[in-house]
Amino acid sequence: MIHADATDAPDPGPRRTTKQREAVRAALASSEEFVSAQALHQSMRQAGSTVGLATVYRALATLAEDGEADALQSGGEALYRACSPSHHHHLICRRCGRTVELEAAAVERWAGQVAAAHGFVEPEHVVDIFGVCASCAVAR
């Protein structure tokens, strides 16, 4: 209920290379911002693809699982974005979705220490900053 355990999926399983998954990967890579599965599906269809919605959902799930994409929940829907493989956080414009990847060793350390201090193990953390980027700010 609270949170799925990462150890519940020990087996990434076989993973075939298909046109569809590659197409989703490419479409995702072509977007600088976080996009929803539905939006990605629509833009792929408009670009001539015949990929199915369910396939887009499945592909995004596996990409996120494999660490090739970051996922976040916003406004009741899941948003995805191609991202660098190393651990990082995000600074996201809540108007246009423009995203900056952040490294923050100090925050990592803090999270680990706080968890340990309270007897918690296997700490994971969610750290995202939302704001209005410079260009959106002037456009008001």
Place this chain on the structure above:
Amino acid sequence: MIHADATDAPDPGPRRTTKQREAVRAALASSEEFVSAQALHQSMRQAGSTVGLATVYRALATLAEDGEADALQSGGEALYRACSPSHHHHLICRRCGRTVELEAAAVERWAGQVAAAHGFVEPEHVVDIFGVCASCAVAR
């Protein structure tokens, strides 16, 4: 799509004191952990209340809006918890849901500075740590 703007709801509006909203507030206060609207509704019904599900949703939304409850998304559903009015973050057990409120002035400062450094204004941040608490860890 990305994130609702806090300034979109400038008017908290009048807010009447009703038995139902008080009941929801009380039910929420009686839980140490984050609970879903559905779970809260069920426990209230089992306790003899005849409150409607929609009302629970509405009450939780207003409580969160008024800063009397914290909300977070987990596993595709919204979870709520009565919380102290001051700004804080959470350390949450992903097995039992036990929650510790955290103060972290350093993180607040960091978030503000990072946002400013990238030209972002009106920064808000989401910082939560998930882990397995001591008692759940030994129970394995």
Place this chain on the structure above:
DNA sequence: CCGCTGTTGAGAACGATTGTCAATCGCATG
């Protein structure tokens, strides 16, 4: 006590996501 409104409960409606299942395709193998 009245009346104006915000609120409620039941159920329908909704939208995002996932499940189902037969057809298809990747890929290792012979």
Place this chain on the structure above:
DNA sequence: CATGCGATTGACAATCGTTCTCAACAGCGG
């Protein structure tokens, strides 16, 4: 290169959390 197993796909139905609708109801200021 032909073959076969099984993962993957696409269309569609189903599910699930949440919100909407609307008539009945209940705070609360006067």
